[in-house]
Amino acid sequence: CVMKINRLNKCAHTELVSCVGWTTADELFSCSEDHQILKWNLLTNETAVVVKLQDDIYPIDLHWFPKTVGGKKQATAESFVLTSTDGKFHLISKTGRIEKSVEAHRGAVLAGRWNYDGTALITAGEDGQIKIWSKSGMLRSTLAQQGTPVYSVAWGPDSDRILYTFGRQLIIKPLQPSSKVLQWKAHDGIILKVDWNSMNDLILSGGEDCKYKVWDSYGRLLYSSSSNDYPITSVAWAPDGEVFAVGSFNTLRLCDKTGWSYALEKPNTGSVFSLAWSADGTQLAGACGNGHVIFAHIVEQRWEWRNFEITLTKRRTMQVRNVSNDAVDILEFRDRVIKASLAHGHLVVATSLQCSLYSTKNWNTPLIFDLKEGTVSLILQAERYFLLVDGGGIYVYSYEGRLVSTPKFAGMRTDILNAQSVSLSNDTIAVRDKTDEKVVYLFDAQTGKAIGDGKPFSHKVSFLFPKIHTCTAKFKKHWLALTLSVCSLLFSLSLSLSLSLSLFFVFFLGTMVHTMAWNDSANILCGIQDTQFAVWYYPSAVFVDKDLLTKTIFTKDGSEFSRTPHILNYVGAQVSVRRADGSLVYSSVSPYPALLHEYSGSARWEDALRLCRFAKDQTLWACLAGMAMANRELTTAEVAYAAIQEVDKVQYINFIKDLPSKESSLAHTLLFSGHVQEAEATLLQAGLVYQAIQIHINLYNWDRALELAVKHKTHVDTVLAHRQKFLQVFSKKETNKRFLQYSEGVEVDWEKIQAKIEMELAKERERAANSSVRSSVASRR
Numbered sequence: 001c002v003m004k005i006n007r008l009n010k011c012a013h014t015e016l017v018s019c020v021g022w023t024t025a026d027e028l029f030s031c032s033e034d035h036q037i038l039k040w041n042l043l044t045n046e047t048a049v050v051v052k053l054q055d056d057i058y059p060i061d062l063h064w065f066p067k068t069v070g071g072k073k074q075a076t077a078e079s080f081v082l083t084s085t086d087g088k089f090h091l092i093s094k095t096g097r098i099e100k101s102v103e104a105h106r107g108a109v110l111a112g113r114w115n116y117d118g119t120a121l122i123t124a125g126e127d128g129q130i131k132i133w134s135k136s137g138m139l140r141s142t143l144a145q146q147g148t149p150v151y152s153v154a155w156g157p158d159s160d161r162i163l164y165t166f167g168r169q170l171i172i173k174p175l176q177p178s179s180k181v182l183q184w185k186a187h188d189g190i191i192l193k194v195d196w197n198s199m200n201d202l203i204l205s206g207g208e209d210c211k212y213k214v215w216d217s218y219g220r221l222l223y224s225s226s227s228n229d230y231p232i233t234s235v236a237w238a239p240d241g242e243v244f245a246v247g248s249f250n251t252l253r254l255c256d257k258t259g260w261s262y263a264l265e266k267p268n269t270g271s272v273f274s275l276a277w278s279a280d281g282t283q284l285a286g287a288c289g290n291g292h293v294i295f296a297h298i299v300e301q302r303w304e305w306r307n308f309e310i311t312l313t314k315r316r317t318m319q320v321r322n323v324s325n326d327a328v329d330i331l332e333f334r335d336r337v338i339k340a341s342l343a344h345g346h347l348v349v350a351t352s353l354q355c356s357l358y359s360t361k362n363w364n365t366p367l368i369f370d371l372k373e374g375t376v377s378l379i380l381q382a383e384r385y386f387l388l389v390d391g392g393g394i395y396v397y398s399y400e401g402r403l404v405s406t407p408k409f410a411g412m413r414t415d416i417l418n419a420q421s422v423s424l425s426n427d428t429i430a431v432r433d434k435t436d437e438k439v440v441y442l443f444d445a446q447t448g449k450a451i452g453d454g455k456p457f458s459h460k461v462s463f464l465f466p467k468i469h470t471c472t473a474k475f476k477k478h479w480l481a482l483t484l485s486v487c488s489l490l491f492s493l494s495l496s497l498s499l500s501l502s503l504f505f506v507f508f509l510g511t512m513v514h515t516m517a518w519n520d521s522a523n524i525l526c527g528i529q530d531t532q533f534a535v536w537y538y539p540s541a542v543f544v545d546k547d548l549l550t551k552t553i554f555t556k557d558g559s560e561f562s563r564t565p566h567i568l569n570y571v572g573a574q575v576s577v578r579r580a581d582g583s584l585v586y587s588s589v590s591p592y593p594a595l596l597h598e599y600s601g602s603a604r605w606e607d608a609l610r611l612c613r614f615a616k617d618q619t620l621w622a623c624l625a626g627m628a629m630a631n632r633e634l635t636t637a638e639v640a641y642a643a644i645q646e647v648d649k650v651q652y653i654n655f656i657k658d659l660p661s662k663e664s665s666l667a668h669t670l671l672f673s674g675h676v677q678e679a680e681a682t683l684l685q686a687g688l689v690y691q692a693i694q695i696h697i698n699l700y701n702w703d704r705a706l707e708l709a710v711k712h713k714t715h716v717d718t719v720l721a722h723r724q725k726f727l728q729v730f731s732k733k734e735t736n737k738r739f740l741q742y743s744e745g746v747e748v749d750w751e752k753i754q755a756k757i758e759m760e761l762a763k764e765r766e767r768a769a770n771s772s773v774r775s776s777v778a779s780r781r
Contacts, residue, residue, distance in 0.1 A: 003254045003263045003284070003296040012038055012047045017287035019062040019274040021080060023094065025336075025352060025375075028276070028285050030293045031059035031082060037096060040293060042283070051096030058085040061111050066118040067279070081121060083109035089123055091137055102137045105129055111152050115159035116198065116415070122162060124150035130164055132175075143173060151191065156217070157198035157416060158434075165191040170205060172217070184219040187211060193234050199241030199377075199418045200257055206232025212246045214259050222564075223259025234286070236275035240377055241418060243298075245284050247272025252286060252296065258564070260582035269294055280338045280352060280375045282315065303342040306571060308360055310342055318349070320363055329363040331356075341379040341386070343520065343569075346399050348386050350376035355388065357401055367401045378417060380424040383521075385445055387424045389417050396429065396445050405448030407431070409441050409456075517570040522597035526570050526589065528577075533558035537593040537619060541626040544673050551622035551644060554590070561585055592620055600627040605636040618644055632669050660761070661768040664691055671695060680708075690715055690760040697722045706738060715756065721748045 015033035022028050028040040035053040040046075053059070061083040079099065082090045085108040091100040105125025112123045120140070121133040128146040130153060133139055144150075146166055153164040161174045167190055172182040189208030196203050202222070203215040208231040214223040225246075234247035243262065246253040249271045254263040270289025277284055284296040301312040307324040315336040320329040335351035342348075347358040350371065357367040373390035380387040385404060388395045393414055396404045407429055421432040427446065433439040433456065441456045443449065450456075513534075516527030525536040532555045541548040558565075561577050565585075568576040573591040578584060592615050599608040605628065612620050625640035634657050641649045649672075656668045663686035670679040676699065683692040689712045696705035702723055709716040720743055727734060734740055 003252065003265055004299055005252065005265050005267055005294055005296045012040075012293070013291040015291060016270075016289050017273070017291060017293055018059050019082075020276045020285045020287045020293060021062045021064045022276055022278045022283075022285065023064060025278045025280050025283065028293070028295075029062065029064075029080070030285075030287060031062050032287075032291065033058050034291075037082075037092075038293075040285075040295075042295065051092075056086055057088075057090070060084060060108060061274070063113050066114055066116060081112045081114065083112040083123060085109075087125070089121075089133075089137075100137050102133070104131060104133075107149075110149060113153055113155060115155045116157075117159065120159070122153055122155065124153040124164055130162065143175070144171075152194045154194050154196040154203075156196060157201055163194055163196050163203060165194060165205075167191070168207070170194065170203070170215070170219070172219070182219050186213060186215070189231070192232065195235050195237050195244070197237035197241040197244075198416050199239070200420075202237075202241065202257060204235045204237060204244055206235045206246060208232075210248075212255075214244075214257070225259065230271070233271045233273050234275045236277055236284075238277050238281040239279060240281050242281075245275050245277070245286075245296075247275050247286055249289075252294070254284075254296075254298070256582060258566070258578075258580060258582075260580065262582075265296070267292075267294055280336075282336055282338055297336075301340075303340060303347075304576075305342045305360075308342065310340070310347065312337055312340070316351075320347075331358070331363065331366075339376045339379050341381050343381040343571075344383045346381065346386070348379050348381060350379060350388065355397075355401075357399060359399075367399075369401045377415070378419060378422065380419065380422060382424045382426050382445075384426045385424065387422070387429065389414055389422065391415060394422070394429070394431070396424075396448065404446060405444075407441075407443035407448040407450075409433070409450070411435050515565060515567045517567040517575070519594060520569070520571045522594040524570070524593055524597065526567065526575050528558050528561060528565055528567065529555070531558050532556070533561065533575075533587060535589055535593075538597075538623040538626050540630065541623070544626045544630045545649075546674070547646075548622050548626045552619055552626065554619055560587075590617075592617070593623060596620060596623055596627070600624075600631065603631070603633075605633055609636060609639060612640070612643070629669070629672065632666070634669075660765040661686070661688070661771075663688060664764065667691070667695070676701075684708075688764060690718070690757065691764070693719060700726070702726075702736070703738070706742065710742070716742060717746050717748055718753050718756070720746055721750060721753050724748060 013030065013032035013034050013036065017030055017032045020028055020030045026042045029050065030038050030040065035055060035057060037050040037053065039048045039050050059082050062080055064080040065078065079091060079093050082092055084090065087103060087105045087107060087109060088101050089104050089109050089112050090098050092098050104123050105127045107126030109123050109125050112121060114121055119135060122130065123133065124130050126149045128148055128150060129142055130144040130150055131139060132141050132143055143162060144164070148167050151165050153162060155162065161172055163170065163172050168185055168187050169183055170186040170191065186205050187207035187209045191205055191207040193206045194203065201217050203217065204212065205215065206212040210228040210231055212225045212232045212235055213221060215221055228248055228251065230249035230251065232246060232248050235244060237244045242257055244255050244257065246255060250266055250268060252265045252267060252272060253261055255261050269292050272286040272288055274287040275284060282297055286294045288294060297315055299312055299314060303310045307322055309321045309323055311319045313319050316333045318331040318337065320331060333349065333351050333356065335353050337349055337351055339350045340348065345360045349356045353371060354368050355371055373392045376388050376390050378389035385396050385398055388397065391414060394407050398404055413434060416434055423430040424445065427444065428451065429443040429445050431441045433441060439456045439458045442451045444451055512530040513527045516525060518525055523540055525539050527534055535554040536552065537554060538552040541552050562579045562581065564580045566578045568578055573589050573594065575587045575589060576584060577587060592611060596608055596611060599611065608624055612624050621640050621643040625637055625644065628637035628640055634653050638650055638653045641653065652672060656665055659665045659668060663682055667679040667682040670682065679695060680692050689708065693705050693708050693715050696708065697719065705719045709719045720739065723739055734743065
């Protein structure tokens with residue numbers, strides 16, 4: 001990204017400009033010590049005086065009343081709060097009329113901020129007090145009193161906590177009286193400005209020690225800048241939380257949320273005392289010490305996918321470059337570009353009023369439709385659909401521009417949804433609940449309805465550091481990877497959801513996984529695990545054969561990625577990683593696993609075997625073993641397990657292949673994967689009661705074996721005989737009351753039992769033969 005700075009007209013204020021605030025994306029109000037409030041129109045490049053304040057009012061801070069109040073969205077902001085040096089704050093209408101002036105503090109009112117729903121106003125004063133006021137300006141409470149001035153204050157994302165400065169320290173105070181206050185030393189000099197972003201829950205601070213820092217909401221330092229030449233006089237998060245701006249003397253800097261700098265400008269403006277982003281996050285305004293108001297917009301944003309590179313060259317212009325043949329296309333838009341996304345062969349561009357869809361095969365004829373809301377905050381893409389998030393909701397569209405669904409859940413706040421809390425696959429949407437961070441809602445992308453019985457997936461540990469991705473596997477199974485935080489340790493787990501049964505199966509894939517991404521086309525997951533770069537070639541192995549999982553993981557040293565890297569994407573055989581210093585690192589992954597997934601998905605098992613024999617890689621053989629067993633392709637599975645020296649499993653697969661009936665074969669395949677209940681249900685449904693009992697005898701599930709025998713009034717003596725034999729081997733006496741009870745009335749005769757078993761197996765063989773004959777007759781017809 002690059003910032004382009006411009007000033008409208010000449011210096012319109014005659015004194016220091018103390019604060020600025022946007023009403024719309026193209027209109028800004030500024031306040032100055034010359035007692036004037038000016039309105040700047042960026043479309044016409046005109047400046048007009050809104051009102052001249054009384055000579056004793058010297059403005060310090062300005063904050064517009066929120067546009068969204070109680071779920072209702074206003075077109076523009078209609079009033080703002082203005083704090084001043086005389087100890088008052090003033091509620092002023094858009095026309096410049098002072099609706100109310102309130103005596104708030106002794107000395108200057110240094111900051112005033114509305115909460116996110118406009119129900120409360122907080123002010124901070126030179127007298128060290130922090131007060132909360134109603135919308136109409138009535139005092140509700142004094143939140144804090146301290147001996148030093150409070151220079152800056154910010155609301156927490158849910159408007160339930162307050163962040164404020166206390167000399168060199170930062171304090172987070174919950175509004176609930178009994179809650180614990182968090183306080184820590186943040187800077188070596190007095191802290192002048194803070195900001196708290198509702199999207200990423202990160203805190204930004206700048207002080208007289210000439211440094212700016214990024215913190216999480218627990219007071220942990222995530223980034224500290226080197227010492228600048230002058231004190232940091234202003235900081236501001238962009239609305240989407242992806243970037244922030246820092247102002248100092250003759251300095252304006254644009255930074256990534258992790259701290260590294262995108263751009264540094266040195267305008268001749270004096271100190272930048274206040275910074276404000278437009279609601280769409282495309283423009284930045286600064287209040288300057290020499291009377292100027294500077295405006296900056298972000299250009300040179302880049303998007304990459306396979307052989308295409310797209311650059312936002314101007315606010316309404318994109319350049320498309322095909323690096324394989326150096327072909328260049330220019331895309332022009334009617335309005336300025338707010339958000340864009342490039343993936344799965346399509347470019348999705350959201351402007352202030354429209355959404356444009358381009359295919360990478362044809363850049364000349366976009367599909368364009370109007371947006372319901374002006375400000376799109378998030379675009380996500382999958383192969384079939386893409387998803388837009390704005391102030392009104394979540395919308396799923398097809399690439400033909402058709403609205404597919406609008407998923408919703410109770411208490412959903414779209415203003416705080418971002419790429420870390422929403423994920424999209426071809427048929428599933430996952431949304432992390434902000435109000436309860438232990439919950440993830442899952443929706444059908446086609447209908448927008450909650451999957452299964454409507455209950456969300458929940459975990460006993462909060463998704464404190466979530467990174468959610470979905471990937472659709474074959475056979476109507478959905479795979480969801482989640483990262484959770486437990487005592488500062490990050491765990492990654494995989495979830496499979498069966499639509500028909502609405503069952504969740506959860507397994508841990510690994511610990512200390514800091515960042516991860518799914519492959520764009522295959523069920524392959526990559527992540528940075530502690531200091532290692534790891535690729536789970538077949539994470540679904542945990543549902544087929546848990547022992548295979550460790551054999552399907554590829555790892556290599558991840559020191560090249562440095563501290564706290566972030567995986568941007570995993571496309572084809574290339575993983576893009578953003579290092580902490582902002583540099584991009586590309587890591588190549590073997591293309592064979594993705595090819596193996598393709599062969600497996602299209603049942604090309606001979607090709608899969610040839611690939612493994614060519615690659616001579618044990619990891620690939622392990623993947624094939626799992627894929628073959630998942631698809632019940634026993635011959636291929638036998639070869640793959642033999643290649644990785646799993647002799648016992650090869651023998652069991654041969655046993656399954658020799659079983660007389662399809663039902664028995666299916667049941668033992670399920671048993672191979674550890675699904676005992678499903679195996680039992682399959683046999684009972686087919687009327688193979690003895691075989692179901694024998695499964696539990698072999699697994700030493702004696703109680704269940706006896707329960708089935710008694711329930712179906714057959715083979716009780718078989719269960720008792722095997723139980724007695726088991727106890728004799730270990731020289732034990734029977735202590736189970738149920739077995740003692742049935743032993744009294746049942747005679748154990750091994751010859752009779754063997755005869756009954758032979759009869760059961762003969763019946764099964766006969767049924768299997770008859771079924772085979774019926775199938776062949778039906779096929780001839």
